[in-house]
Amino acid sequence: MHAASLTLPTGAPPASQRAEFAALLRLASPLVAANLLQVAVYAVDVIFVARLGTVEFAAATLGVYFYGTIAFALAGLTSAVAPIIAAELGARRHAVREVRRSFRMGLWLTVLAALPMIALMLFGESILLALGQDPAVARRSGAFLDILLVALIPSTAAGVMRITASALGRQGWVMVVAMLGLVISLFANWTLVFGNLGFPALGLEGSALASVITTIAMMLAYAVILTADPRLRRYRLFGRWWRSEWSRLAELVRLGLPIALTMTFEGALFGGAAFLMGLFGVAEVAAHAIALNIAAFAFQVPFGVAQAATIRVGMGYGAGDARWIARAGLAAYALGIGFMALTAVTMWLAPMWIIGIYIDTGDRANATVIALAVQYLAIAAMFQLADGAQAVAAGVLRGLQDTRVPMLIAASGYWIAGFGTAILLGFGLGWEGVGVWTGLAVGLLAVALLLIWRWRARARLGLLPGNLAAPTDEIATGAA
Numbered sequence: 001m002h003a004a005s006l007t008l009p010t011g012a013p014p015a016s017q018r019a020e021f022a023a024l025l026r027l028a029s030p031l032v033a034a035n036l037l038q039v040a041v042y043a044v045d046v047i048f049v050a051r052l053g054t055v056e057f058a059a060a061t062l063g064v065y066f067y068g069t070i071a072f073a074l075a076g077l078t079s080a081v082a083p084i085i086a087a088e089l090g091a092r093r094h095a096v097r098e099v100r101r102s103f104r105m106g107l108w109l110t111v112l113a114a115l116p117m118i119a120l121m122l123f124g125e126s127i128l129l130a131l132g133q134d135p136a137v138a139r140r141s142g143a144f145l146d147i148l149l150v151a152l153i154p155s156t157a158a159g160v161m162r163i164t165a166s167a168l169g170r171q172g173w174v175m176v177v178a179m180l181g182l183v184i185s186l187f188a189n190w191t192l193v194f195g196n197l198g199f200p201a202l203g204l205e206g207s208a209l210a211s212v213i214t215t216i217a218m219m220l221a222y223a224v225i226l227t228a229d230p231r232l233r234r235y236r237l238f239g240r241w242w243r244s245e246w247s248r249l250a251e252l253v254r255l256g257l258p259i260a261l262t263m264t265f266e267g268a269l270f271g272g273a274a275f276l277m278g279l280f281g282v283a284e285v286a287a288h289a290i291a292l293n294i295a296a297f298a299f300q301v302p303f304g305v306a307q308a309a310t311i312r313v314g315m316g317y318g319a320g321d322a323r324w325i326a327r328a329g330l331a332a333y334a335l336g337i338g339f340m341a342l343t344a345v346t347m348w349l350a351p352m353w354i355i356g357i358y359i360d361t362g363d364r365a366n367a368t369v370i371a372l373a374v375q376y377l378a379i380a381a382m383f384q385l386a387d388g389a390q391a392v393a394a395g396v397l398r399g400l401q402d403t404r405v406p407m408l409i410a411a412s413g414y415w416i417a418g419f420g421t422a423i424l425l426g427f428g429l430g431w432e433g434v435g436v437w438t439g440l441a442v443g444l445l446a447v448a449l450l451l452i453w454r455w456r457a458r459a460r461l462g463l464l465p466g467n468l469a470a471p472t473d474e475i476a477t478g479a480a
Contacts, residue, residue, distance in 0.1 A: 313399025418443015
């Protein structure tokens, strides 16, 4: 479907639960597809670098986790643009001017927040060595990060553009840009990593350069779309880009900082797990990367649903409509958790087939990595439902502009319950990688249960707009 056929969102609430489910599905489908394509871009990097050898693969894995944790945090910080724009559209309150202000300050925030993070990435090798990683791996990872840091601002800026296009009903373009990114990534990796078509064979550095090229191309594509699309052009999103709106920037930081910390706690949990794996050995890091990449691929569906749910719930919040809020939450839970049940079954039944996408399962040299990856994937299958539930729960709560307490829940759930269990089982009981992955499952489950409880108690906790009270038991529970 061409992006131009998509309609602009309105403040009209859904007539029924079925209507809300259909609206959420229309919004979420392109976002899910775009998320899957984005992970495919990362998978391309993994697949190409895996052919360079175990040390190079481990270096890229640690480098990507380092970069990814920072990029994930910046994406969370700027994602506050979504609930703010959605509430403005739901309330129909000077939408054009307000949307433009939110978008402009989102880009300002991108640059202001990314610059110190870029400086931090310059010390990547030293940080990895301080964390006990193999010196050869740390050195190569540092070289990888020295190039990849260039992608940080374009990546975050593209995220702001993506959020804005989606909130304004042009989410079809998100899928188009993601497809463009995949094509560019494939070509850039093929030419720069192995030196095809007369290009120099740059190996690991070629993969980093390919990521930079892909990210910049996607940012420029979004910029063209936001200025050329007939329905987006009327917002003049890049107009007066130099004009400050400090109150709006403060609002973005107030909502976005807890989201950034929440996503940092989650991303750092998985990144920290990679560093723990590095203490066990290079094979464990490689197996962890493969299993986690597979789990991350599946996670993109509930993550896309959560992104759409933030917008739908946010519109209900702006309209002051508790029934709309409840219907949006119910639809999101049903769609997100239902899909993860399917992915769990797939991981249980066909792990070797999935792992074979990344490495040659017939090569005896990969036997240790494959055996470990199968074990980790079995545990990943068990926490699929919890992973989907916590993603959706966080998304619907963000639609209510509730971010501070979910941040505290994430901190305690991921790092006390999750990371604590990983250290206890992985090192204390000698379970090594299996213990670390069990800790990941415990952390996700703890966060999911607490966030779901908070969503169900939203009326009692005063999370609904103004003094609005939920009129029925259906609305009060959200049937979640």
